[in-house]
Amino acid sequence: MSAWVALVHHPVLDRAGDVITTAVTNLDVHDIARSARTYDVAGYFVVTPIEAQRRLVERILSHWRDGSGARRVPERTEALARCEVVDTVDDAIAAIEERAGQAPSLIATTARSGRPMASYGEVAASIAQRPGLILFGTGHGLAPGVLDRVDHVLKPIQPDASYNHLSVRAAAAITLDRLFGATD
Amino acid sequence: MSAWVALVHHPVLDRAGDVITTAVTNLDVHDIARSARTYDVAGYFVVTPIEAQRRLVERILSHWRDGSGARRVPERTEALARCEVVDTVDDAIAAIEERAGQAPSLIATTARSGRPMASYGEVAASIAQRPGLILFGTGHGLAPGVLDRVDHVLKPIQPDASYNHLSVRAAAAITLDRLFGATD
Numbered sequence: 001m002s003a004w005v006a007l008v009h010h011p012v013l014d015r016a017g018d019v020i021t022t023a024v025t026n027l028d029v030h031d032i033a034r035s036a037r038t039y040d041v042a043g044y045f046v047v048t049p050i051e052a053q054r055r056l057v058e059r060i061l062s063h064w065r066d067g068s069g070a071r072r073v074p075e076r077t078e079a080l081a082r083c084e085v086v087d088t089v090d091d092a093i094a095a096i097e098e099r100a101g102q103a104p105s106l107i108a109t110t111a112r113s114g115r116p117m118a119s120y121g122e123v124a125a126s127i128a129q130r131p132g133l134i135l136f137g138t139g140h141g142l143a144p145g146v147l148d149r150v151d152h153v154l155k156p157i158q159p160d161a162s163y164n165h166l167s168v169r170a171a172a173a174i175t176l177d178r179l180f181g182a183t184d
Numbered sequence: 185m186s187a188w189v190a191l192v193h194h195p196v197l198d199r200a201g202d203v204i205t206t207a208v209t210n211l212d213v214h215d216i217a218r219s220a221r222t223y224d225v226a227g228y229f230v231v232t233p234i235e236a237q238r239r240l241v242e243r244i245l246s247h248w249r250d251g252s253g254a255r256r257v258p259e260r261t262e263a264l265a266r267c268e269v270v271d272t273v274d275d276a277i278a279a280i281e282e283r284a285g286q287a288p289s290l291i292a293t294t295a296r297s298g299r300p301m302a303s304y305g306e307v308a309a310s311i312a313q314r315p316g317l318i319l320f321g322t323g324h325g326l327a328p329g330v331l332d333r334v335d336h337v338l339k340p341i342q343p344d345a346s347y348n349h350l351s352v353r354a355a356a357a358i359t360l361d362r363l364f365g366a367t368d
Contacts, residue, residue: 034351035354075347166218167215170357177341
């Protein structure tokens with residue numbers, strides 16, 4: 001299987017449904033890198049169009065890859081080795097196409113329904129056949145401009161829960177576990 | 185089912201295997217509260233013997249329950265309503281016994297093996313019969329003094345992974361999903 005993940009800071013929605021760019025959160029970079037490495041995801045793209053934010057992520061990566069963090073906590077180095085920062089979702093797609101020799105299918109996660117949904121088993125089977133890029137939206141989720149382009153929208157994690165506000169770190173961990181995790 | 189979770193800051197191990205007390209991380213309080221609420225866990229105990237750290241958590245809880253945070257992000261209020269801070273694991277057990285009328289079974293999670301392990305299905309079946317307290321260790325995991333007392337040790341999340349360093353936030357989310365999550 002050949003899966004990639006992307007944490008998308010633009011275009012995403014705010015509480016009111018407007019398209020915004022969210023700020024990068026340091027712990028998102030770390031947690032999702034560690035989860036991605038645990039499930040042997042090929043690469044993790046942090047997507048933000050803001051140059052200062054990309055420089056911030058590069059500084060975090062450099063601290064843990066080459067700086068004092070690498071000596072102190074080597075398992076962070078290993079997790080962050082597969083993390084990179086790009087400008088747009090299309091840049092992530094282009095990077096995967098170059099490495100995998102074919103464009104990835106796009107997979108979206110959403111806490112809201114209203115679109116045809118794929119099960120985790122269906123998406124895992126798809127990724128076993130063709131590279132897949134799983135998109136996680138920050139803020140209040142991916143904007144329609146991205147959702148309209150994807151090949152699969154995964155079912156909400158807990159469709160019948162009365163509360164549906166997992167952190168993106170938790171949602172990413174659960175999604176990777178459902179797609180690629182060891183069975184009971 | 186009647187499940188509780190506890191995030192244990194003492195007694196836990198450091199990298200060298202010594203018993204330490206870790207510092208509370210703000211985002212652990214939030215993320216695990218949101219995951220616990222999503223899976224309808226009855227309560228979330230943040231366990232630390234350090235009074236200044238307990239006051240810090242109380243301040244976080246108060247900001248989101250009654251302060252400006254509650255007006256700005258009401259879904260945080262709902263998640264944190266089930267969160268409380270206690271001195272020791274025994275205080276959490278006593279609080280559950282008082283509310284549930286029966287002492288909970290203790291369930292530990294660990295990235296290391298070496299003890300008899302229960303499957304997620306077995307532990308979910310146990311919690312359906314009797315209240316259960318699921319203990320998550322910070323640092324490098326729960327100390328033997330706690331592990332020796334538990335009724336069930338859950339299998340490692342990815343026993344065959346070459347990398348086993350999920351964040352405690354991610355491990356808690358995945359564990360709750362495996363125990364109580366919707367099926368595919």
